Amino acid sequence: MKQKNSRTLEYIIAILCVAAGIFLDQWTKALVVSHLKDQSPVVLIDQVLEFKYLENRGAAFGLFQNRQIIFLIFSLVITVIVIWFYYRLPRGKRFLPLRIVSVLLVAGAIGNCIDRIRTGYVVDFIYFKLIDFPIFNVADMYVTVAVFLLIILLIFYYKEEDLDQIFQSRKRRETAD
DSSP states (O other), X not given: OHHHHHHHHHHHHHHHHHHHHHHHHHHHHHXXXXXXXXXXXXXXXXXXXXXXXXXXXXSGGGOSTTOHHHHHHHHHHHHHHHHHHHXXXXXXXXXXXXXXXHHHHHHHHHHHHHHHHXXXXXEEEEEEGGGTOOOBOHHHHHHHHHHHHXXXXXXXXXXXXXXXXXXXXXXXXXXXX
């Protein structure tokens, strides 16, 4: 019973972290809409970093413009897969980085999905002018950081037996614990 309660608490914490991430993303976008829409960019570091309002109807780098249904389906599929993956993760500190990656991915996917459903576009506003990087938002940062961390973890941290442990039967894992 104690193990089930701690697992439930773990899920509650993950849900709260996802909610906090979504809130931060939506709050920053609301600030940008109220302060930057139809305004000049706010320069934070001259010729390097600025806040600049953009309505993005596509994906990264402006790909797939006005294909909202594709993004909604993709976001739903990714969210379901990540939730399933999170559920499969063994308990223990060794898998905490994958839990964090999962939370970031879900928060990012849902954050941008909310925009697409509500307005038909995603509000982007962070612009690295120095390298002329595409304008992005907080949800994009969650996804980018999560994917980068996942790659690093898979290359340098997790071994094949760790991955086998994730994908073995949950019932077998729990009886081994």
